[in-house]
Amino acid sequence: MAHATGIKYLKEKSLPLMWCPGCGNGIVLGALVRAFEELGLKKHETVVVTGIGCWGKADDYLLTNALHTTHGRALAFATGIKAYQPGLNVVVLMGDGDGVTIGGNHFLHAARRNIDLTAVVVNNYNYGMTGGQVSGTTPAEHYTTTTVYGNPERELDPCAVAAAAGANYVARGTAYHGWELKEMIKEAITKKGFSLVEVASPCPTHYGRYNEMKTALAMLRWLKEKAVPLKTYEQLEEPEKEGCFPVGRLVSRDAPDFNARY
Numbered sequence: 001m002a003h004a005t006g007i008k009y010l011k012e013k014s015l016p017l018m019w020c021p022g023c024g025n026g027i028v029l030g031a032l033v034r035a036f037e038e039l040g041l042k043k044h045e046t047v048v049v050t051g052i053g054c055w056g057k058a059d060d061y062l063l064t065n066a067l068h069t070t071h072g073r074a075l076a077f078a079t080g081i082k083a084y085q086p087g088l089n090v091v092v093l094m095g096d097g098d099g100v101t102i103g104g105n106h107f108l109h110a111a112r113r114n115i116d117l118t119a120v121v122v123n124n125y126n127y128g129m130t131g132g133q134v135s136g137t138t139p140a141e142h143y144t145t146t147t148v149y150g151n152p153e154r155e156l157d158p159c160a161v162a163a164a165a166g167a168n169y170v171a172r173g174t175a176y177h178g179w180e181l182k183e184m185i186k187e188a189i190t191k192k193g194f195s196l197v198e199v200a201s202p203c204p205t206h207y208g209r210y211n212e213m214k215t216a217l218a219m220l221r222w223l224k225e226k227a228v229p230l231k232t233y234e235q236l237e238e239p240e241k242e243g244c245f246p247v248g249r250l251v252s253r254d255a256p257d258f259n260a261r262y
């Protein structure tokens with residue numbers, strides 16, 4: 001069987017993409033449109049809502065309905081769309097700064113509400129578009145343009161927050177594992193209720209440069225080493241978990257979603 005390319009969801013002359021060489025955003029966009037195709041989503045029944053940031057520019061390429069919103073507020077706009085038109089497939093694309101730092105409050109409450117949205121948060125561990133500032137997900141002691149002596153704060157785990165708040169589906173993938181990522185996005189879209197797919201992704205231009213991973217390859221290797229399948233991760237002793245994160249489907253449940261309750 002021929003594999004889906006997702007090309008029919010992309011505007012003509014989309015290539016080359018605007019992102020820096022080695023950026024993970026193109027891989028995630030590829031996984032997203034392949035997932036759309038394999039699920040048979042109709043363009044006119046699909047709305048992609050984006051926030052501001054490098055990843056937030058993704059809707060520029062898409063032939064689905066799209067709404068480019070303000071920084072940190074994409075989930076609020078998407079909530080309005082889904083509450084009013086429950087039949088639409090609403091997919092929300094946000095960076096870590098956008099989605100879980102400035103937008104942390106909306107994120108928490110979208111998960112609590114368990115509204116039937118799919119959030120794809122590309123976590124590149126910094127504010128890429130504005131020059132590599134520290135974000136809520138920057139790992140402790142790592143370097144950014146605003147933490148030149150190392151980040152003194154602990155990082156936020158978006159998956160743990162979504163799971164604790166009541167999301168029906170939570171998964172983490174990486175831009176290194178594009179195929180698995182596509183499958184997670186498909187599961188997330190199919191699942192009723194709030195779904196989060198967090199994607200660990202390279203930003204060699206800012207984050208990699210300050211953390212001894214100046215090339216895209218170095219960043220991808222780092223992701224490959226950090227990402228441990230959930231079952232293996234659970235077998236690790238605490239010290240072995242240091243510097244790693246679990247990937248795969250972390251939560252899947254069927255609590256009533258927002259639209260089922262109203």
Ligand SMILES: Cc1ncc(C[n+]2csc(CCOP(=O)(O)OP(=O)(O)O)c2C)c(N)n1
Binds near residue numbers: 053054094124
């Ligand atoms: C209210 C508001 N604050 C700040 C900005 C400036 N701003 C635009 S993009 C951005 C950072 C985006 O970072 P992230 O969401 O992690 O996405 P990335 O660029 O890394 O994909 C910031 C701070 C803005 N547009 N609006």
Ligand code: SF4
Binds near residue numbers: 023054128
């Ligand atoms: S600054 Fe980082 S996130 Fe933005 S396009 Fe470049 S590599 Fe990608």
